Amino acid sequence: KTSMKKTLLTIFAVSALSLSACGGGGTEDNAANNEGTDTEKKVLNVGTEATFPPFEFMDKGEVTGFDVDLLNAVAEEAGYEVKIDNTGWDAMFAGLQSEQLDLGMAGITITDERIESYDFSDPYFESKTMVVFKEGVTIEKADDLKGKKLGVQNGTTGQFAAEAVVGQNSPDISKYETAALMFQALQSDNVEAVVTDIAVALEYQKNNPDSGLKTMSDDEEFQSEYYGIAFPKGSELTEEFDAALDTVLDNGTYAEIYQKWFGEEPNVDALKE
Ligand code: ARG
Numbered sequence: 001k002t003s004m005k006k007t008l009l010t011i012f013a014v015s016a017l018s019l020s021a022c023g024g025g026g027t028e029d030n031a032a033n034n035e036g037t038d039t040e041k042k043v044l045n046v047g048t049e050a051t052f053p054p055f056e057f058m059d060k061g062e063v064t065g066f067d068v069d070l071l072n073a074v075a076e077e078a079g080y081e082v083k084i085d086n087t088g089w090d091a092m093f094a095g096l097q098s099e100q101l102d103l104g105m106a107g108i109t110i111t112d113e114r115i116e117s118y119d120f121s122d123p124y125f126e127s128k129t130m131v132v133f134k135e136g137v138t139i140e141k142a143d144d145l146k147g148k149k150l151g152v153q154n155g156t157t158g159q160f161a162a163e164a165v166v167g168q169n170s171p172d173i174s175k176y177e178t179a180a181l182m183f184q185a186l187q188s189d190n191v192e193a194v195v196t197d198i199a200v201a202l203e204y205q206k207n208n209p210d211s212g213l214k215t216m217s218d219d220e221e222f223q224s225e226y227y228g229i230a231f232p233k234g235s236e237l238t239e240e241f242d243a244a245l246d247t248v249l250d251n252g253t254y255a256e257i258y259q260k261w262f263g264e265e266p267n268v269d270a271l272k273e
Helices: 002-020 028-034 066-078 088-099 110-118 158-166 181-187 198-207 236-249 251-263 268-272
Strands: 041-046 056-059 062-064 080-087 117-120 125-126 129-136 152-153 173-176 193-197 213-216 226-227 230-232
Touching: 002 062, 041 088, 041 129, 056 066, 062 129, 066 080, 066 236, 088 230, 110 117, 125 198, 125 268, 129 158, 129 181, 129 198, 152 158, 152 181, 158 173, 158 193, 173 181, 181 193, 193 198, 198 213, 236 251, 236 268
Parallel strands: 041 080, 152 173, 152 193
Antiparallel strands: 056 062, 117 230, 125 226, 129 193, 129 213
């Protein structure tokens, strides 16, 4: 049945082409577009740092997670395919700067500083800072971070939040290349607490039930932050992805993906404000 359909389409396309060759004009492009599903989509190169569950992590050699599902949905809506590579955090930003990457998707917080160097999509997730530590350590408020050995992922908002409390270049802050290495440092008692993003902190606590991990979030010290898809400055994709994200937020696809990874309904209205 499909091959019959294909044959008919081909006949249609060929006759349209010959029509335009005879001076019909203008139908050529339409004939090509009408083939729809067979059209090759442009493949976009995506960088990420895949040790950040539930947003992105490696599973059987594949990058998977909330960000991956969302990006696939948004890209499809915008008419693109994506090829996601676990480039690492710094290489991702370097790749955006050199335009070797088309976009970065890694739970990246939209910050005033980053906006100077990259374009961002509209927000797709609300986050805030959370501290994770072991039983026996007392951290009840941000101020309690002072004097503690802290671990952060290098160049993240967790680092900036820790520095805001204990001071920039504090010798008490150890910086790790990946989120996974940061959590390993906590597990092996190289640090007393790590400062990271709330959903990642809670996921890690859930996945390590025997580690006796505690969490703390200080609403006075730590403000809401929002994740966005990052693009090279001036990228034409930003607008296309914003429109596609809007559709995915409105048509229930976002809620479906959110349910899958967080087991609850998202507050889409709050996100769009
Ligand atoms: N949201 C934080 C930031 O943008 C941390 C993101 C870390 N992401 C990752 N995939 N390791 O700084």
